[in-house]
Amino acid sequence: MQFLNGITLLLVYQLVGEITVRLFGLPIPGPVLGMVLLFLTLVIRKRSGGALDTAANGLLSHLSLLFVPAGVGMMVYFSRILDEWLPIALSLVLGTAITMIVTAGAMLATQRLLARRPRRDG
Template sequence: MIAAFALILVCQLFGEVVSELFDLPVPGPVIGMVLLFIGLLVKRKPPKVLTDAADNLLIHFSLLFVPAGVGVVTQIDRLKGDWLPIAAALTISTLLTMVLTALLMSKLFPKQDTAEKMEDAQ
């Protein structure tokens, strides 16, 4: 599992290097995960050690929110002053994401007629 975490961290490092080298407005970890994704697409099947590490990370996913929660607490005064625009941005972006996801899913998955749905249900 150490090799899998090392691979993830190396991808993050390359992402940071690319972000700094080209002065991109995208965070290095995001670029690193895109690089990892491209690597997995090329390989076609992720290595077992990488899927095990990912499963382990997902089990403890809630721990990854602790630093974000601490960041919110340290900025509580700013949040009190700007709560309305922040709440509006969160609400609008969430609704927009839901609508766009629904539209994309309706385009990607073919529609079944009612007879096929009944047959699939049985």
Template sequence: MPLINGMTLLLIYQLVGEVSVRLLELPVPGPVMGMVMLFLTLMIRGRLVKSVEPASSALLSHLSLLFVPAGVGLMVHFSRLGNEWLPIGVTLLLSTIITMAVTAWVMQWVSRRTVRREPNHD
């Protein structure tokens, strides 16, 4: 029963995210908004709902199946990808470089803050 309760909770957050994105006309996918809402709820509560853990574990164990629709979408739009390969390639390259740079900067920033806060054990 916890698995069904957890899945229901995850789907409710996805539905609420979808509805709020449509009502507010936000340029964000509904499931992403639902995930943000779930994250904020869990942060405010300060603990994980017991039924979410079995549902999330079940979803993560079958994560590779969630890539099948994306692969099918690539095959459906293969000719379009061939026609627009240059802008797609440049975008992928630039976004990868920017992501790596921002990640490195954040990691350095966090490590500097962590070093300052650790007490000296000498």
């Protein structure tokens, strides 16, 4: 029953996000807004509750199943992927490299910022 309550809660947040996006014509997906609303709720409450924990752990334990549709899509459009392999490969390689460079830069900037700050022990 805990799992069902948790899934229901997740779906309610997704529904609220979807309705809000459609009512106000927002340029973001409804589930993303629902996730932001759920995050804000969790930050305010400072805990998640047993039902939500049970549902989240259940979904995470079967996360690999969510990759099946992507794999099917790749097989359906395999000929197109073969035709467009160069832009796809370049975007993957460059996107990964840019992400790694930006992450390393953010880490170095944070380390320098923290090193300049006087330590307060106690």
